[in-house]
Amino acid sequence: MADVVLKGVSKSFGKGGSKRAVDGIDLTIADGEFVVLLGPTGAGKTTTLRLIAGIETPDAGTISIGGRPMAGLAPASRDIAFVFQQYSLYPHLTVYENLAFPLRSPARRMNGATIDARVREVARMVRIDHKLENRSTRLSGGEMQRVAIGRALVRRPSIYLMDEPLSSLDAKLRGELRLELKRIQKDLGATLLYVTHDQIEAMTMADRIGILAEGRLVQIGTPREIYADPANLHVAARLGQPHINLLPVGLLPDVPTPPGTKTIGARTEHIALAREAAGNARVDWIEHLGDQNHLHIRLGEQKLVTLADPDMAVSPGDRISLSLKSPLYFGQDGQRLV
Amino acid sequence: MSPAKSTSATARSVTTAHSVVEPSSRSKRIAATLVIVYAVVTMIPLVWIFLTSIKSPPDSISYPPKILFTPSIEGYCNLFTTRTRQTPEYIASLPEPEGVCDAVTRERNMVIAGPSNFLPRFANSLIIAFGSTFLAVGLGTLAAYGFSRFKVPLADDLLFFILSTRMMPPIAVAIPIYLMYRQLGLSDTALGMMLLYTAVNVSLAVWLLKGFIDEIPREYEEAAMIDGYSRLQAFRKVVLPQATTGIAATAIFCLIFAWNEYAFASLLTSGSAQTAPPFIPTIIGEGGQDWPAVAAGTTIFLVPILVFTILLRKQLLRGITFGAVRK
């Protein structure tokens, strides 16, 4: 295992570099750390991983792994394992051969018995040991992704790079594998850079979360920091379920705001509700999700969504009073104001 | 039939009739009829050639053509031998004939003088066609991979240029090639023919294979390279196995071209490197063309390509269904 340092890494695509996929990223991943990159589609997450893996060459900046500069080094000599977003398995090989493929590489030259033991151990770990002899094209999407994760785990590389490895699994399996993957990473003390769209994955697995937008690393910090202390509107909008409510300043006249505030961000925990016949807001409708309710509220022309206790006695049409408790303030440029 | 059973049967026939994926039995029958008619039409000349090869020379040119006749091995005997005419007295004085061909020949007042040129010509065809196919597919695969995966300067122009070698009829370049080959000492050599067919086929191979390799996502090679393989090793372990269908199809096309090629072969070879196509029509019997021998030569000539296609049929079919399912 080793630390990974990116300094000012940029990559453009297209004619004359017209499309900036990654734009001056500085990122240090400590040895044994689990870092999650979170960002919307097209933010440059995959490109960042490919740059570290050496499949793409950066236009500018340097990448080093374990103190070794990576410039000019072939992917095979970088000691990296990669779980791809798509096309994760070799279609002409069986599950067993897929798992053994990295170990059989000329770079490693392991003997057959060691390979066999490792393959079977990992197959059990990702729970695919009953399908070892299957053609890899004859698997369900979830099984394929488990094999893909397994193919990374058979090795002990400096760093694991995973590009949305759980995206095509059903919710239950995703939940299980999330925990499993986190446990394996802890046990191995593995350095892991993980890309996802899914904020729950990010919040639950990451030691630190990096928020990417338009090729830039907007903010990086522990899940707690990113959630409670977002640097700007974009980061705030990434996290939280239901989404953060963005209110124009002045909607609630009695809220004291720092000078220059343009937008107020209010998550569930910033919103206090009380049933009151003369309240300033009205319940539009209620979504019952089972364990919790999403309350859709109308405050003047503004719509808000917040969580409510399932046993809170309100029904659509009821008037309620809504007030804010230390919400987040954002200026004209979307930056957070403190 | 119980009422329950009949309802379920109707239900099933209704669903098949309206199913989008399953063709109806009527359209299946039409398709089958069309395929059979087409197959019969294309088979008739081949069947006729085969029948001619087992006729006696008089039967082969009788008019109206004979559908029913006594099969004879004479065509095959004549194909493989040269014969000389002898007096009946001389033939009567000979010891018992050894083998069928000896006997058949003597009935026509002839004796076998020696082997004909057919076998060496056939061997030339085998060497030149398979050799050039191997070279064309090998070079074509590498070139197609290069064009597919790397930023080749002027790639589009190069690809067009490669294809343009096939745009003119062989006869247009035959004279320059003839002069060139004479200068290089390649005329009437197996090597010369192999190089020529390779040059012609490589353009086809590059184009066909580039399409197939483009279809293989790069992610597989990238994954292999991260897994500890060099690009060349990744090419061998990951790209080649997935390109087998394309390679098989390309090999068949190249082989058929090289095997059947007539124009260059008749212009550039005459002696030791002559291939079967220019040789077969020149088989002369007594009093003109020896049609059963020509037909026998053609029949045997068809065998290698048939065997090769049947051997690769599994790859070809697998490729077709594989692609259909995956997309």
Ligand SMILES: Nc1ncnc2c1ncn2[C@@H]1O[C@H](COP(=O)(O)OP(=O)(O)OP(=O)(O)O)[C@@H](O)[C@H]1O
């Ligand atoms: N090979 C390429 N050629 C041209 N443009 C590319 C290439 N790879 C990526 N891009 C562009 O770079 C940008 C970032 O792409 P990237 O794949 O890194 O996004 P991502 O964050 O992984 O998105 P997603 O969540 O959809 O996977 C996109 O706008 C994409 O169109």
Ligand SMILES: [Mg+2]
């Ligand atoms: Mg991506």
